[in-house]
Amino acid sequence: MKFYRDIFEASLNRVLPENDKKRFFQAFYxxxxxxxxxxxxxxxxxxxxxxxxxxxxxxxxxxAVDGVLFVPDFLERTAREQSDEGLRLPPRLFAFWRESMLRTVRAHDPLCDEEVLTAWAMAIAPGLEYLRRQAELHYRAGGE
Structure with a gap:
């Protein structure tokens, strides 16, 4: 039995070393x-x-969003807010978020393979789906 959470966390530690968490994020962005x-x-x-x-x-x-369906308050507020304080991404952009994340992992994790990418896809799926669904419910194109 594979524990994808363990595979994900090992990869996360490789791409986000304690001394440089912004490098990976900047590449993703x-x-x-x-x-x-x-x-x-x-x-x-x-x-x-x-x-x-x-x-x-x-x-x-x-x-932090996982299979127990816990959503941090910050993420809930940000996902629903349509002012400058909110995320304000159209729902269709979340597929690009996922693709960008996996491309960035592939480029920055020296041990990246299909299992690592599967683990990342599984780890980010609940949070990404939550954000996408909130965008479906709350996104206003006029704010674009």
Whole structure:
């Protein structure tokens, strides 16, 4: 029996060393912004340090969402808020978030293989699905 949580956590420790947690995130963010013309267009309107910081915080908060269906308060507020305090991503961009995350893991984890990518996909799925679903319910295109 494989324990994908263990595989994920080992990979997470490799890509997010204690002394440099921002390098991996910055690579993810750059990949996410440039993964498609749609994301480039969205982020050209919502660029800036505040937006990047919000995605940084959501990135780590969504890792806390797991099979027990626990969602941190910060993530819930951010996912639902449609002002400058909220994430404000259209639902369709969350597939790009997933793809960007897996590409970044592949590029930054020296031990990355299909099992590692499967573990990451499983680990981020609950949080990403939560964010996507909240975007379906609360996203307003006029805020774009």
């Amino acid at each position: 750059t990949t996410f912004i440039h993964i498609s013309p749609e994301t480039e267009q969205h982020f050209s309107r919502h660029a800036g340090e505040e937006g990047r910081q919000l995605i940084y915080k959501c990135f780590f908060a969504m890792l």
